[in-house]
Amino acid sequence: MKVPISWLADYVKIEENIKNYSEMMTMSGSKVEGYEKPFHEITNVVTGKITEVASHPDADKLIVTKVDVGEEIVQIVTGAKNVSKGDIIPIALDNSTLPNGVIITKGNLRGVQSNGMMCSIAELNLTKNDFPTASEDGIFILPKNTPLGVDIKEILGLDDTVVEFEITPNRPDCLSIIGLARESAVTIGKKFVVPNVSLQEKGKGTATDYVKVTIEDYDLCKRYAGKIVTDVLIKESPLWMRKRLRDAGVRPINNIVDITNYVMLEYGQPMHAFDLNYLQEKNIIIRRAKKGEIIHTLDDQERMLNNQNLVIADGDKAIAVAGVMGGANSEVNNDTTKILFESANFDGVSVRLTAKQLGLRTESSARFEKGLDPHNAKPALLRACELVEKLGAGKVVPGIIDCHSELPTKNIIPFRPKKMNEFLGTSIEEKTMVDILTSLEFEVNMEKMEIAVPSFRPDVEAWADISEEVVRFYGYNNIKASLQSGNRATQGIKTYEQRIRDTIREAMLAMGLMEIYTYSFTSRKVFDKLLLKDDSPLRETVVITNPLGEDFKIMRTTTIPEMLQVISHNFNRRIPQAGFFETSKTYHPIKGEKLPNEKNVLTIGLYGDYDFYAIKGIVEKLVDTLDIPDVKYVIDSNNPSYHPGRCALITVNGNTIGTIGEIHPDVADNFETPKRSYIGELDIEKLYKLTNVLKSYKGLPKYPEVDRDLAMVVDEEIIAYDIEQVIKNSGGDLLQKVTLFDVYRGEQVGENKKSMAYALSFRADDRTLTDEEVNKAVTEILSKLDSEIGAILR
Amino acid sequence: MKQQLQNILHQVTLQASDVKSLQDIEQLRIKFLGKKGELTTVLRGMGALSKEERPIIGKLANEVRTNIESLIKQANDKLVSIEKEITLKKEKLDVTMPGKIYEIGKKHPLTLVIEEVENVFLGLGYQIAEGPEIELVHYNFEALNIHEGHPARDEQDTFYIQPDVVLRTQTSPVQIRVMENSQPPIKIICPGRVYRSDAVDATHSPVFHQIEGLVVDKGITMGDLRGTLEVFAKSMFGEDTNIRFRPHHFPFTEPSAEVDVSCWNCNGEGCKVCKGEGWVEILGAGMVHPKVLKNCGIDPEIYSGFAFGLGVERTAMGRFGIDDLRLLYENDVRFLKQF
């Protein structure tokens, strides 16, 4: 809400400088976003009178003028056509500045000295709405009685300071000059009284003679008040009003429309003016719209309504969408002679939904939707009529039309100073509380210990709200800091699952991977890019009904696409290699449940100088860190997103806990990643259950190990897992460790064969092993290798 | 004989000072102390001495032997240390050449902020609570005193899954779930991912993170809120940090405040980080609205509580001087490596 300080000053005198005032208001709850003099950029522009006009010796289209700017006469060359001797105009002198940083200096126009410039309204950043009589494209001619040599900002009222407040949604009463004046007064310690409105009412008859008003839907319209003005003379409103409206961000239009806007800003009560001559029936009915009813609104659009919308109708015909916008047919125009001022109270939710449905959020609807005080309708209406008389815009007809349901009475709540102090941790005296509340127009009854809440403060419902009112002005920062001294102790520890996730993160970091964060929603397109089958369960997603766009429409069921995008991003920026991980969630709908399953997952991504065994090594170290035993890696040739020969399921006791592998080359193309990109996905929920957190120490060996290396030739299709199984099963108790250290293929071993070399370690806990013991074990292993998988010792 | 012995000693002294290598020393040892060495040869003549002379010469001979041994050892030590020095000199490196490359993983800046906040509050006896990101409207709005038609529902521009299911717009629903399921004392912080329908730009993201805190017990005051946030601000931004409460409005707290910390960059003098204000807004906070407590089955006549929340992205940006929020979700290695 933009507030010209001069307007506020009508109600409360502000002596503090603007910086202090802003600070004080912010600290009492009316946050000042900023303040400025909107025309501060204009300097050294003064009023001047043309005293001589001569033609330019060398240019037909220019004239040479002498201008009296008060203390001196300056020569100005201009090409303006609409000026003549005797005109008073804004003169930008040598070294003057105009809005948008334009600097004017003296110069030479076709050989003749020019010591300044004559200004148009546009050059002063004004429009015809601000000064309707001014020329659109010519020089701005000022009234004949304008004093000379005076700063133009003073003459045109461009010197006001405008403060911008951020008003929280619970305080619609502060979307008004009066509301902010009240807050200002309490903040700076001044008295504030809403002045009484006085009317002469020279119009004929009484308001109810002119129009009949009926409310049909009281649930959506608590009050409808109106006054009639006759002998209306539509013209521009006076400078002071136009200036205030402009500074508040509202475009001046004509006196009547300006009055409705002025009162809306001043009282916070939206108003509307109907041209009575265009109301054929003179029978106003406030009712729900009929389904399919059409209204032509004053922004010149046909709008279709339904029975959720409230309309103002004249007889059968809708003439306004209640609280949102008037109809074009009854709009005030230059021929208007009789008007009905409407000051009503419409239901906030209804106005909000209607405005949303019509895509029409107006100053009026924005106020109604926050919920307005029905008591405010009448004072605002009278203020509008007072302004009509003040501006000479018409004759106000005596009497008022005022339809309303039972108006709400003041809410009474208990006054609990002790509870409030306990709650705030303060010892504010009762009297201080009462003073603050009284100046905010709460009525405190000390006998009954009750507070009557003013009708414009429906946000105040109980003692906690009252506490806020008191402490806002007592000072939030006067509350002394404390630390729950008398309190019960609580344990500050992470849960088991949180600690496992920390361990996983630490392990990933220790292996040199960079942590990433990616969005949780994505597009369905990624499933095709991953080559997923049509019946893949990953295609069953949680769908956002109002997404930011197709790319953000579904909650992800896999994190691979985002990982590939990150790889692609970095690869395309010529980063030769990188490793990433993310711990995040995937989202899976559950049939018959409102909320889906949210699953914690770990995603790993590598590209560059890595291979399959790099990502496998990372997973092996991770499961080792988590102390998960018996982890198997089983080739999976059926996962369409991965290379069919380079993808493994990670399993524990037949239970799959994740997948690792090289991404399928087509998927790599789809995501524009390098072909050799490696991805791992692990289900953290399953890791929670398998992890052995109760680590226990095993004694260090007392006797030395005996090592033997075995190199054997086997058929190509024999896999390492099978060889290891044979060795482990036949090695007996003494065999401690089996490590593959070399794989060799070549002529020496023959076609479709490979040589696999293993290092075996033997040890006993109670003695140093003899050669015979170890030889016996090795012999047994070799015999089983031969008989079970046909391995031949090299 | 005495003369001979002294002569030997003299010779050893001369030759020992002249040795060039360990071999020279060994030869020297053999020459004088060996089985056929000069000292041995001289001592063989001991038999010819008188009874009186014998012990005197014997003693002298032992002294000479000890001296020779010590001379040889000294010569040896000297040589060894010279050779050590030569070796060390030869092994001199150019220490300005680059070190070997070890990759070190880096935590994402958002994790850094979340962990820092978690650590402060774990130390103050808080637990870390979590809840679903896809949430019932009841928990995301109703229970937080944000009813149908409340302007806050409009303001927040929520992503809807169903009319009664949303992507949570704040982590506050976790607080409600905790209050419903446990009795005071409650001391939790809730870090997590939240969603609002904001188009992506330098300061907005439809996905972002919040950390909210909640304390409910008997006798909790707004002074406790202030004290807690003071401890927090000092831990995060330095011992000299001050905080400032400004009145504000949130539907689920009353009184509500926005909380500023004195600018860590300029100590309140005014700079670019604080836009010349000297203060930077980092938190929203307030006393839990009695209605919210009641909704969760906690009697506001007996218990009271406070809540606070901060935006992780905004804190990370302020803290690390990141000027574009998009960097946080782009995951460029050159960005990630800086933390």
Ligand SMILES: [Zn+2]
């Ligand atoms: Zn600063």
